[in-house]
Amino acid sequence: MTQPTNPRLVITGHAADGTSIFRTDEAVETFYPFGPSVSSFATFDTRDTVPVSNNGDLTTAAATPPKLPRCPPGGTLFCVTNLPPRYTVPMHRTQSMDYCVVMSGEIVLALDGGEEKVVKAGEFIIQGGANHQWINRTDEPCRISFVMVGADKVKLEDGTVLEETLFKGPKSGSS
Secondary structure (H helix, E strand, O other): OOOOOOOEEEEEEEOOOOOEEEEEEEEOOOEOOOOOOOOEEEEEEEEOOOOOOOOOOOOOHHHOOOOOOOOOOOOEEEEEEEEOOOEEOOOEEOOEEEEEEEEEOEEEEEEOOOOEEEEEOOOEEEEEOOOEEEEEOOOOOEEEEEEEEEOOOEEOOOOOEEOOEOOOOOOOOOO
16 A cells, blocks of 8 residues: 655744744654554644644644644644545544545545445535544545544433543454
């Protein structure tokens, strides 16, 4: 399998006199926490709280050790995920509101109730705490960009609180 290219990240900021400047222009390392043949990630920015500050330097993505992208409670996360052909991500729920853009390829978004939707390159998803999985049923890789915002846990009418259900590794087998 051909590995995805490391995405380019351009960060702006301000000079001491307030003039806009480019702070960095760099390729962000793609992180393979489960091995080279499964999903990979590149995290561009994580903030612990909202609103964020536009004062001072931003920590560059290259200076941050790679890790699984997790949105801090009350914070934000900006990242991409690369899903190889014929690969399925285990069912999971995050405690965030996720704004997603399928950048290349296509992906099946499957919900725990059995419903599925195919989302193609250039299409968008807003996901609010749903238990879901990503399935790439094609022979092409899929890249999805995410902006995640920390959110309250989903609370059902009967008072049941839906907890985060994170996966620990790749699902065995493929879709």
